Amino acid sequence: MVEIREIEALIAVAEELHFGRAAARLRLATATVSHTIRGLERRVGGRLFERTSRRVRLTPLGEQLVGDVRPAHEQLRRAFAEARQAAAARTRELLIGFSRSIPPSLIEAVRVKVEKMQPGTRIVQVDVTQLDVLQYQKRVGLGLDAVVGWFPPGTRDRPATGMRAGPIIALDEPAVLIHPAHPLACSSPLNIEQLTDLTFIDVTGMESMSAPWVPYTTPAGRPIEREHRDLRYNEELFVHLVREHGRLAHLTTQGLSAAWPLGELVLVPVDGWKPFEARTMWPATAETSAIKQFAQLAGSIGRGSHQS
Template sequence: MIQGGFVELRDIEIFLALAEELHFGRTAERLRVTPSRVSHVIKKAERRIGGPLFERTSRTVRLTPLGERLRDDLLPAHTQIQRAVDRAVAGARGISGTLRVGYSTPWCADLALQAAKVLRTRYPGCVVRTQEIQFNEPFGPLLRGELDLQISEFPVRTHGVTEGPVLLRERRALMVPADHPLAHQESVSMEDLAEVPLIRSDGGLPASLRDLHMPVRTPMGRPIPHGPSYTFWPEVLALVAAGLGASIVAARAASYHARPGIAFVPFADGPTVDYGVLWPATGQAQLAMTFVDVLVDLR
């Protein structure tokens, strides 16, 4: 960096990533650098630009108006540079072939198909085939080599699977029968889960996801009633509509799965539902990593 602007592309990437994540740790993890490296780059930029780019407290990180203007000015140019580099790499390495991508939700499918369209535009020799992942076998196709990449819920922490970047962070909602008392509230809390049976997967999900989406106790230790089990996602909609239980979902599920007999009530507390890219721990080819870069751009 020099007075009044950026010179090193990596420093620009760090600034733009922090402007999006608003978290030093997540930015460092995403770019595979240390948090101290992120802090050093930002402090150096602020000194040389002559003003603060971020407001930092012990709990939050926010862009200043100066930081917002810099982000808005840099982002289009950075995207154009990255695309030019991608095209050069594709030409040099001959990026082409078929990429098999799995997804666990309709909104993950939307993102995968948008990325496929961009990839085909940049690299006409590429073909992307998509496939829905079932909850009873969330990583089987990936581990068997039937898929190259997968977009689904985090965290995974499963042997043989590598977690890539987070693409979506979604507020959670409780999907309940429309005639249940909770359906008429503006929001629910994690403690409200003690008041309704929670529908559960009949197997396949790793403990990290099962504990997050199907807890057995509330934060205060109250037991959560065990509702019926399911194998495939459409069963959950039918079970909830029949009044047999509730399910924790991403809030945007209301736009995709609304039907008579079901209500979606947002949580006022609790973690988000995060979705990201997964690939086999054995590694990936250039085409797959190029597709991941496109996904990150689109998010």
């Protein structure tokens, strides 16, 4: 019995004529696709592709098989698409990427609010890193309808190109995550000018995105030191670096401890800095009424305690 994954691998390689591109399209390892094709060839009893170090092409047998199975594959895809549409007519799912630094209590409050006010809507939570949130406009292929994450103040007034930002869902005051042995660990709160006594982690290649979070100078014009690291922008790695390198610091939200286990690390509040904003963001080209309603309902959770 031939499996659907085998048919999909066959057609992908036939269309791409490249095992690596076919694997990327199917979100599989190249070795997995190659193994699948070899298995099909053994079952058919002949080679379906001619492979050299420079090219891949269909054999006559491969062309015949692809031509025979393609209509059935298309019919199967249409059947599943129609089934999804029928299911969506009864229950509308919204795939929302929530940054892992958003407290679980806030995520649950958003889910309950939206599903209560929009009967028939189900929120599917997808955990994403803060890098995914900041680069979402380049990562629409993730299949998410929108993301919810922390943004610098004023994001709605100047969203990333091609993006839409919803009302504020929550505000959280800034805090510096530092090692308990750091001289400033007992200072609470820190004055914004004291940030010059710290070295902040900066992600190589993301300087333009990180600048709104940690400006290069204080309001008095004093430089704020950075140390560049080649890593993904997510709170787990930042927590690890602060723990392993006592001189490094990370500017984050005071509520981080509700989302991540910080252990012995210390969160020191910062005076003189505007609070960070939790908002919904989505691509303008993919905007739908359901996404706009989600953003408005999520924003209504904190309405009255702040201005959006």
